[in-house]
Amino acid sequence: MITAIVLIKTQVDRIPEIAETIAAIEGVTEVYSVTGQHDLVAMVRVRAHEDLAEVIPGQVNKVPGVESTETHIAFRTYSRHDLDAAFAIGLDD
Numbered sequence: 001m002i003t004a005i006v007l008i009k010t011q012v013d014r015i016p017e018i019a020e021t022i023a024a025i026e027g028v029t030e031v032y033s034v035t036g037q038h039d040l041v042a043m044v045r046v047r048a049h050e051d052l053a054e055v056i057p058g059q060v061n062k063v064p065g066v067e068s069t070e071t072h073i074a075f076r077t078y079s080r081h082d083l084d085a086a087f088a089i090g091l092d093d
Contacts, residue, residue, distance in 0.1 A: 001045055003074040004052055008040040011065040015039050018065045027055040038070070 010018045015033055022042055023031040030043040044055050052071070061069055 007038040
């Protein structure tokens with residue numbers, strides 16, 4: 001699984017609408033509105049690097065109101081949340 005973190009600049013008055021459109025794209029697992037230089041952060045998870053081209057420049061960048069994107073590819077996951085979720089699957093409390 002390839003994980004990409006996509007920083008997105010948008011038209012500020014359309015952030016909620018743009019975020020919902022991006023969240024509906026296959027391969028996009030989460031979209032966050034954030035403070036700072038970017039307006040949105042999208043998490044993209046796909047099976048192959050080639051799939052990133054279909055999702056990010058192929059769809060995310062084409063959403064009306066998206067002004068620019070900056071993509072970061074994750075090498076490893078260190079999230080305790082992800083590890084806990086993986087071990088909790090199928091276990092009864």
